[in-house]
Amino acid sequence: MSTQEGKTCSKKNADTHCEGKNVAKHALRSSLDRIKHKIVVLSGKGGVGKSTVAVNLAQALAMSGKLTGLLDVDVHGPSLPRLLSLRGERPQLDAGRLEPINAGPNLWVMSLGFLLSSEREAVVWRGPAKMKMIKQFLLDVIWRDLDFLVVDCPPGTGDEPLSVLQLLGPEAKALIVTTPQGVAVDDVRRSVTFCTELGNPVLGLVENMSGHHCSHCGQVDNIFGSGGGETLAEEMGVPLLGKIPLDPEMVRAGDEGFAFLRVHSEGPTAQAMNRIIAPILAMATNPVGTSSLT
Numbered sequence: 001m002s003t004q005e006g007k008t009c010s011k012k013n014a015d016t017h018c019e020g021k022n023v024a025k026h027a028l029r030s031s032l033d034r035i036k037h038k039i040v041v042l043s044g045k046g047g048v049g050k051s052t053v054a055v056n057l058a059q060a061l062a063m064s065g066k067l068t069g070l071l072d073v074d075v076h077g078p079s080l081p082r083l084l085s086l087r088g089e090r091p092q093l094d095a096g097r098l099e100p101i102n103a104g105p106n107l108w109v110m111s112l113g114f115l116l117s118s119e120r121e122a123v124v125w126r127g128p129a130k131m132k133m134i135k136q137f138l139l140d141v142i143w144r145d146l147d148f149l150v151v152d153c154p155p156g157t158g159d160e161p162l163s164v165l166q167l168l169g170p171e172a173k174a175l176i177v178t179t180p181q182g183v184a185v186d187d188v189r190r191s192v193t194f195c196t197e198l199g200n201p202v203l204g205l206v207e208n209m210s211g212h213h214c215s216h217c218g219q220v221d222n223i224f225g226s227g228g229g230e231t232l233a234e235e236m237g238v239p240l241l242g243k244i245p246l247d248p249e250m251v252r253a254g255d256e257g258f259a260f261l262r263v264h265s266e267g268p269t270a271q272a273m274n275r276i277i278a279p280i281l282a283m284a285t286n287p288v289g290t291s292s293l294t
């Protein structure tokens with residue numbers, strides 16, 4: 001006997017229900033097996049540049065010829081359509097499944113933002129509904145064979161990152177974005193513990209908005225302090241992948257709706273980002289287990 005929505009089911013119904021669940025589980029597994037590397041971008045709090053890092057990581061992987069999916073699971077404030085000039089796009093339905101939006105060579109994007117009727121539409125969902133939506137984004141989106149799926153999670157350690165890591169399983173690796181301020185450091189500490197407890201490896205930390213390179217004298221001004229990323233990385237036993245400077249061009253790229261790395265390949269910011277991305281890119285070429293990050 002089992003109960004479903006408060007009703008008592010017969011054994012036959014219960015068996016059918018369990019069978020259905022197993023089929024869904026199997027379908028999710030086969031869908032995920034077609035994606036070689038799953039990178040989940042997390043941050044302890046909002047506004048640290050997590051979506052910016054996710055967008056640039058996905059763009060750089062795509063520009064390097066890797067088939068890349070970018071999934072935004074922020075139910076309450078999906079930002080990827082805006083960051084990639086994809087506002088107003090509507091995914092096509094194919095046999096009940098959604099085609100991700102193509103955002104240029106090798107890059108496919110899915111976000112709840114594509115499905116909301118307006119940007120002002122408030123989404124009031126509880127945990128189980130969020131889990132269901134995220135499951136559909138993994139199962140009912142036609143991702144096909146991908147080298148990388150980059151998932152941009154809302155800040156914190158709530159329902160969305162929990163669902164993403166649970167559904168993707170322990171092979172999903174986390175990239176945690178922080179800023180140099182002490183308060184962000186405390187929040188990120190929680191993100192690292194969260195991943196460790198769920199059994200997901202942390203690829204490393206990215207310290208964003210880390211110092212400002214003066215375009216006139218080249219000197220670095222550490223506006224938000226310095227050393228937070230190193231201290232935290234050392235304390236938590238995870239690598240510090242790199243530091244991205246505070247750069248007004250990054251704000252402009254976000255506001256105008258393109259990935260910074262799509263147009264910038266030179267300068268301290270592009271170099272810092274490419275240094276962070278290089279070992280992730282290497283995961284696609286090195287046999288599993290031999291990359292410095294796996």
Ligand code: ADP
Pocket residue numbers: 043045046047048049050051052053079208209210244245246247248250251252254255
């Ligand atoms: P989050 O996803 O953590 O909420 P966003 O990626 O939306 O943060 O970034 C928040 C704001 O900070 C955006 O306006 C973005 O353009 C800006 N930003 C992100 N990284 C940098 C940077 N390195 N230099 C300057 N501005 C940045």
